[in-house]
Amino acid sequence: MLTMLSLLAAVALAPQGTLADASVPVALASEQRTDPADSLYREGRRLLNRGRYVEAAAAFGEIIRRYPRSALVPDAYYWSAFALYRTDDDGNLRRAATLLETQQSRYGDAETEGDGEALLARVYGELARRGDPRAAEWVQSRASAAAPAPDPEERQRADCSDEDDDPRMAALNALMQMSPASAAPILRRVLERRDACSEALRRQAVFVLSQLHTSETEEVILSVARSDPSADVRRQAVFWLSQAGGDRAVEALDSIARTSSDSELREQALFSLSQIHGPRARQILRDYAARADAPEESRERAIFWLGQSHGADDAQFLRDLFARVSSENLKEKIIFSLSQGRSAANTRWLLDLATDRDQGIEIRKKAIFWAGQSGAGLADLIQLYDRTAEREIREQLIFVYSQRHDAAAVDRLIEIARNERDRELRNRAIFWLGQSRDPRAARALLEIIGR
Secondary structure: OOOOHHHHHHHHHHHOOOOOOOOOOHHHOOOOOOOOOHHHHHHHHHHOOOOOOHHHHHHHHHHHHHOOOOOOOHHHHHHHHHHHHHHOHHHHHHHHHHHHHHHHHOOOOOOOOHHHHHHHHHHHHHHHHOHHHHHHHHHHHHHHHHHOOOOOHHHHOOOOOOOOHHHHHHHHHEEEEHHHHHHHHHHHHHHHHOHHHHHHHHHHHHHHHHHHOOOHHHHHHHHHHHOOOOHHHHHHHHHHHHHHHHHHHHHHHHHHHHHHOOOHHHHHHHHHHHHOOHHHHHHHHHHHHOOOOOOOHHHHHHHHHHOOOHHHHHHHHHHHHHOOOOOOHHHHEEEEHHHHOHHHHHHHHHHHOOOOOOOOOHHHHHHHHHHEEEEEOHHHHHHHHHHHHOHHHHHHHHHHHHHOOOHHHHHHHHHHHHHHHOHHHHHHHHHHHHOOOOHHHHHHHHHHHHH
């Protein structure tokens, strides 16, 4: 009779198998799924429900890579993209957009296709907010082409007509080709309007004006950011203030970040500051990140943008800030932001944090994961496993080993699968060995089955 360990190894080795809860061996032996990707799909949903987004994206990505004919593949594109979107990382956002566009082109009848369209808009919207030119173009084109008409009663009260909407939009786009001297006065007149019917025109005018780089650009966009009656138009103006980048723009952005009650406008101001290269803008971001009285979500955005600078001074600031904050969310954002710097000092700090028992277990697990992603040596990660007896920490390390594409990482998983005394940890190692394409993993699983 097979032992439980052998049975789990057999499931991991056979593509048609299903990984059930190890505490219910009867279900594991009797349950026969027809889709070979089922175990990975359920693992991905488990990880997603626990907020372990990078790991969830990896699991759904394995379905796409290993089981291209599975009925679960169309929805795996969506869920992988959703998980990547939740990581709040620029590179992952771009990968999410690629996955969603692939789903749309290949699987138009997928159950999640409608949700995928909405998610793609959010992904591109976030990338556009961060200054991605392709995303900004995508969002701008969709917004211009599909701007909803005002409510009929509102349109009647405002006494405006939609007959000329498209020609006027086209005219504003054409201003990009005109000389600044002739375009700027026209755009300024458009932006002086305050009626509800001209809101879409004003948004487009802000975009066009931001591309002209004339002496009047900063002054006009500052005025729009402060006084336009539409929150959407004000946010658009704040976004493009980063293109001006002068002292007046920096001070205006600082004022908006500190005093605005509009959370989206505050975050837009922080993004714009991150795009301005200068000590004053950088110091404003640091001051905001450290403000205990500022909204936490906005502080997270400031921390994120400081991490994107990859500067040694900003990294030191974030490491010092970690010791001064009590919020778990802020701590997690600092960990992630430092991991993006991929410096030896940051990686060493993450590894030290992983062993700090004064920190919560989830914080330490995040430190382990991002240390693995930011270039920590496998020897250090293996040593960390040997130094701790905590199951959750060891389980996280097993996952980190599974994401390393080198022979030594596979060797470590095999060693755990063979020799670890904790059954649950052996099970996790066996599961990830089952996802490996290394032939040594398959041989190890066969050996476990034969025990």
